[in-house]
Every structure is written in structure tokens, then in C-alpha cells.
Amino acid sequence: NAGVTQTPKFRVLKTGQSMTLLCAQDMNHEYMYWYRQDPGMGLRLIHYSVGEGTTAKGEVPDGYNVSRLKKQNFLLGLESAAPSQTSVYFCASSYIGELFFGEGSRLTVL
Amino acid sequence: AQSVTQLGSHVSVSEGALVLLRCNYSSSVPPYLFWYVQYPNQGLQLLLKYTTGATLVKGINGFEAEFKKSETSFHLTKPSAHMSDAAEYFCAVSDSGGTSYGKLTFGQGTILTVHP
Numbered sequence: 001n002a003g004v005t006q007t008p009k010f011r012v013l014k015t016g017q018s019m020t021l022l023c024a025q026d027m028n029h030e031y032m033y034w035y036r037q038d039p040g041m042g043l044r045l046i047h048y049s050v051g052e053g054t055t056a057k058g059e060v061p062d063g064y065n066v067s068r069l070k071k072q073n074f075l076l077g078l079e080s081a082a083p084s085q086t087s088v089y090f091c092a093s094s095y096i097g098e099l100f101f102g103e104g105s106r107l108t109v110l
Numbered sequence: 111a112q113s114v115t116q117l118g119s120h121v122s123v124s125e126g127a128l129v130l131l132r133c134n135y136s137s138s139v140p141p142y143l144f145w146y147v148q149y150p151n152q153g154l155q156l157l158l159k160y161t162t163g164a165t166l167v168k169g170i171n172g173f174e175a176e177f178k179k180s181e182t183s184f185h186l187t188k189p190s191a192h193m194s195d196a197a198e199y200f201c202a203v204s205d206s207g208g209t210s211y212g213k214l215t216f217g218q219g220t221i222l223t224v225h226p
Contacts, residue, residue: 004153033212040119042200042216043154058213090153094212099146101153 002026006091006102013081013109021076021105023091031094032074033058034066036087037104043090049074081109112137112203116217124225129173129188131220133201136182143184144202144214145175154200160184171195196224 004025013019023032030051035043045058049068063085065077078085086109092099117132135141142161146154158169165177171194175186184201198221202214 031212040218042114042202042218043214044216045213048213059215092153092212098156098159099144099154099212099214101155103151103153 004091004093004100004102006089006105008105009103010106011108013078013107015082015109017081018077018079019081019107020078021089021091021107023074023076023102024072025074025091025093025100026072027093027095027100028071029093029095029100030071032068033092033094033099034064034074034076035090035092036060037090038087046076046089078107081107083109085109112141112205112215114201114203114215114217116199116201116220118220119218120221120223122223122225123191125193126190129186129191129195129222131186131199131201131222133175133184133186133217134182135184135201135203137203137205139205142204143175143177144204145169145173145184145186146200146202146216148198148200148219150197157186157199191222191224193224193226196222198222 033048034046047066052071055066067075089105091102113136115134144159145157148154158167160177168174173188201217
């Protein structure tokens with residue numbers, strides 16, 4: 001089983017560039033999440049979705065947008081990347097209280 | 111608002127020794143509590159969770175944790191450390207509501223090192 005798949009796994013951007021991270025899950029989960037992980041800060045919730053066509057803001061939503069057009073996909077967009085968005089991004093889906101994480105996408109903004 | 115504090119960003123033990131990773135939380139509602147493990151360059155994997163019922167929770171790889179409401183703690187233990195336990199461990203809390211399951215608040219993480 002693929003579980004939760006994130007693409008790309010690595011990306012380097014210049015300040016001001018835009019990009020989209022794709023998350024795909026094959027477990028038919030309703031809930032999906034985007035977190036960012038920074039050293040010494042644990043994981044922080046960026047945006048989440050409780051079903052197809054719905055999105056909501058998490059703890060640190062500024063500078064990011066998301067879309068959930070299909071149940072299995074959850075896209076995270078950066079419209080104008082900033083160095084403060086250098087991080088490791090994790091997508092997750094959940095079922096009955098357990099989060100299933102992807103392997104992460106490491107983004108560097110120069 | 112919820113918060114999680116993990117005491118000690120680094121913990122070092124000898125192989126075979128007791129592992130104790132400390133977690134304290136604050137929550138205005140009955141919490142759901144989790145421990146996740148992260149191996150290098152991988153995503154997080156659920157070790158165990160507390161939702162309701164028995165306060166001593168057993169997880170994978172011989173780990174267990176006890177929910178102590180009076181102490182607002184959820185410490186993770188393992189009687190005998192193995193080299194393969196070396197990883198980063200995260201404690202997390204969520205509100206006890208259906209749509210809140212995945213809206214976790216994480217602690218800052220504890221890196222566990224196991225010495226031969």
C-alpha cells in the first residue's frame with residue numbers, strides 16, 4: 001500500500017517564486033492535513049480539510065493556500081516563497097484518531 | 111488553547127536501560143494524547159494513543175505511557191532500550207472531538223540516543 005505520498009521530496013526555490021506541493025492518499029480518508037516541521041518547534045498545522053471541497057486554516061496559515069478538489073489529493077501552494085518558509089512539510093490523513101504521515105517534502109527558499 | 115511541553119530535547123541512555131521521555135500538556139477540554147516516533151528522513155509513526163478508558167496505554171515496540179490527569183502528564187516509558195529505539199519522539203494533544211483528531215498540537219520533540 002502506498003499510503004500517503006508527497007511530491008516533490010526536495011525543492012529549492014528563489015524568493016518570490018511559487019510552487020505547489022502535492023499530497024495523495026489511497027486510504028479513502030476524509031481528513032487531510034499539512035504540517036511544517038522546524039527544528040526545536042515540533043510540527044505546526046498549516047491548513048487542513050475535513051472533506052472534498054473543504055479547507056480550513058490551522059495554526060500557521062499565512063503565506064500558504066490549499067485546495068482539495070478530489071478526496072484523495074490535498075495541494076499546498078506557496079504563491080510567493082519567502083526564506084521563512086524553508087522547512088520540511090508533512091502531509092497526513094487521519095482515520096479514527098490516527099494520523100498517517102507522508103515522508104515529507106524538504107523545501108529550501110534562497 | 112492546547113500546549114505540550116516535552117522535558118529535555120535530548121535524552122541519552124545505555125542499551126538495556128530504562129527509557130523515560132517526559133510530556134506535560136495543557137488543555138481546556140478532555141484531551142486525546144499521542145506519542146509519535148520519527149526516524150531519520152521519514153515521516154512520523156504512531157507509537158500509542160490515549161483517548162478514553164484505561165490510563166495505561168501500551169503501544170508498539172514495547173513502549174507504554176500513562177495518562178495522569180492530576181499531573182497533566184503523559185510520560186513515555188520502555189523498560190529496556192534497544193539500539194533501534196534511537197529516533198526523535200513527539201508528544202501531541204488534540205481536543206476530544208471528531209474533527210479535531212488530526213488537529214494536533216505537538217511538543218518540540220525529544221531526540222533519544224541509545225549507547226551500546
